[in-house]
Amino acid sequence: MEFDELPEEVRELIEQLDEAAEDEEEEAIEELTEKLLDTGVDMEAITLKKLSLCVMDGEEEMSVGWTKVALKIGIDPFKALLKGLAAGMSLIGDKYEKGEAFVPQLMIASSAMYEGMELLSPYLKANSSGADPSTVVIGTVEGDVHDIGKNLVKTLLSANGFNCVDLGNDVEADRFVEAAKEYQATAVSMSTLMTTTMAEMPKVINMLESSGMRDKIKVMVGGAPLSTDYAAKIGADVSPKDAAGAANWLKTTLSESPSDTENLN
Numbered sequence: 064m065e066f067d068e069l070p071e072e073v074r075e076l077i078e079q080l081d082e083a084a085e086d087e088e089e090e091a092i093e094e095l096t097e098k099l100l101d102t103g104v105d106m107e108a109i110t111l112k113k114l115s116l117c118v119m120d121g122e123e124e125m126s127v128g129w130t131k132v133a134l135k136i137g138i139d140p141f142k143a144l145l146k147g148l149a150a151g152m153s154l155i156g157d158k159y160e161k162g163e164a165f166v167p168q169l170m171i172a173s174s175a176m177y178e179g180m181e182l183l184s185p186y187l188k189a190n191s192s193g194a195d196p197s198t199v200v201i202g203t204v205e206g207d208v209h210d211i212g213k214n215l216v217k218t219l220l221s222a223n224g225f226n227c228v229d230l231g232n233d234v235e236a237d238r239f240v241e242a243a244k245e246y247q248a249t250a251v252s253m254s255t256l257m258t259t260t261m262a263e264m265p266k267v268i269n270m271l272e273s274s275g276m277r278d279k280i281k282v283m284v285g286g287a288p289l290s291t292d293y294a295a296k297i298g299a300d301v302s303p304k305d306a307a308g309a310a311n312w313l314k315t316t317l318s319e320s321p322s323d324t325e326n327l328n
């Protein structure tokens with residue numbers, strides 16, 4: 064989707080909608096959305112692209128405005144989150160890695176993502192079968208403060224009916240194990256974005272083993288530097304590639320092996 068290739072009339076309406084979003088003018092947002100729909104243009108593609116660009120540029124009001132558009136035109140809220148808002152974090156992340164963006168821009172971008180995400184959260188409905196929710200202990204490992212991906216995993220797990228105990232970031236290995244025991248967790252989800260902190264993950268798994276909890280608990284690990292090979296090597300159950308994969312894997316696995324969902328005693 065390249066905006067330059069859109070008809071001029073459409074580009075003008077998009078610009079007006081940007082301004083309405085920036086000024087938080089609800090009625091104008093609604094009206095302009097209708098007008099854009101009337102042009103017959105692919106509004107879903109436009110909105111997803113705009114969501115990612117608003118996050119990349121750290122435009123909080125515009126991110127909220129375009130999230131309203133996404134809801135109005137009925138984009139699946141999970142899609143709006145992952146292919147729109149979160150995709151914008153990846154765009155700014157790539158720029159950062161190329162030296163084209165800096166830490167303050169990353170922080171502003173993440174605020175723009177969270178603003179939109181807050182608006183979506185009531186629509187990210189629990190998708191559980193009515194069974195008691197299983198508990199997942201979730202966190203970013205010790206030494207690592209990156210928590211945007213971890214928060215996405217939490218959002219998707221919660222939306223799928225899991226009860227998440229969020230330990231936050233920079234979490235010491237024994238806190239994962241203590242929380243798993245305290246909350247009788249069915250699974251532990253660990254994130255890390257840095258190669259230097261990956262070795263925290265096997266520590267947690269070894270502790271779960273030595274306390275006799277490992278065979279009753281699923282362990283998911285994730286984050287950009289992780290591979291499925293690494294996950295297998297350290298004895299994790301799986302390393303799905305993204306937040307949606309994590310929620311899907313856990314749901315499927317638990318429904319296939321109900322005995323594994325029994326609480327720890």
Ligand code: B12
Nearest residue numbers: 156207208209210211212254257258285286287305306309
């Ligand atoms: C944003 C960011 C920051 C922000 C973090 C803000 C926050 N609250 O999280 C700030 C500015 C604080 C930061 C700090 C640092 N950062 Co930084 N940061 C990034 C950046 C640009 C984007 C990360 C991000 O949020 N991506 C978007 C999210 C959505 O993606 P994600 O976390 O990967 O999550 C997805 C998947 O990985 C997966 N996932 C995540 N967790 C889990 C868990 C499970 C179970 C599963 C299944 C899946 C899963 O699902 C998500 C998608 O759905 C990356 C570069 C990059 N392009 O990734 C560098 C990067 C991670 N940072 C890096 C570094 C080095 C640092 C610093 C040390 C300082 C520095 N020199 O920049 C400090 C770290 C201090 C510390 N002790 O932790 C390096 C790490 C290098 C390495 N390989 O070790 C990177 C790769 C940049 C680089 N190339 O230098 N950073």
